[in-house]
Amino acid sequence: MPKDCQRPRRSCLYMPGANQRALGKAANLPADVLLLDLEDAVAPDAKVSARQAVCDAVRSGAYGAREVVVRANALATPWGHEDIVAAIAAGADGILAPKVERAEDVEELDAALAAAGAGERTVLWVMIETPLAVLNLREIAACAPTTRLSALVVGTNDLAKEMQIQATPDRLGFLAPLTMTVLAARAYGLSVLDGVYNDIADAPGFEAEAHQGLALGFDGKTLIHPSQLALANEVFGPTAEALADAEAVIAAFQQPENKDQGVIKVNGRMTERLHLEQALQLVALRDAIAALESG
DSSP states (O other), X not given: OOTTTTSOOSEEXXXXXXXXXXXXXXXXXXXXXXXXXXXXTSOGGGHHHHHHHHHHHHHHTTTTTSEEEEEOOOTTSSSHHHHHHHHHHHTOSEEEESSOOSHHHHHHHHHHHHHTTOOTTOEEEEEEOSHXXXXXXXXXXXXXXXXXXXXXXXXXXXXXXXXXXXXXXXXXXXXXXXXXXXXXXHHTTOEEEEOOOOOTTOHHHHHHHHHHHHHHTOXXXXXXXXXXXXXXXXXXXXXXXXXHHHHHHHHHHHSGGGTTOSEEEETTEEEEHHHHHHHHHHHHHHHHHHHHHTO
């Protein structure tokens, strides 16, 4: 179970840090997570002003209960360290770091957050977007117990470029890195988020890819446009049928005669305690979503 699994991450929307109108509009969008972007979405000559705009938006408190994560520039750039210092001072929930390739990168980022005064609840998310990052996934994820690392985010656009993957509807070329990222995340209790879908106008294509991401084990999907929010929330949210099954499993194990049983029959199916754990997680996700949506 992820370190901070109580927070739903069905929909994680990138918002360009240089676009003040978009930053303002984000306050009324039904995204579980807002990813305020200071990296790819901002030209070099706008980095400093975008940082100020993002930090002003975070500090305003307008985003309410939504999780607000700032995608900083890499530490090796002229802006990375100042991005982290400013975002932490503004009260961001976390930092999303690009181009992470080694465990040492995670440790350096964690040290930078600590130096910036990050609290215990401040999270570190890292982008998995290069071949070397994929090859080093185990070492990167293994940093979780000793750092603030709490989520892996697949950067499919950069991976496609670096790996020379041909884009196909079935994402055949991505299946290995996608699955490896999920495996690493689950091995070390991290959240894991699927990459973006670029064709904003293709809702059926987006929905199909979101269902594929769910089937592969992702917690949610990163998004590039508000029009993708409703589908992401629907696909990665618990269904009524799944919740009914979960509640039946929980109720069955709560019966006095079943409290000490390892395996029981629920609705005609053999059900183990691992299924009880899954049921409890699903109900907890439902409750977390309800709390977020209620403000």
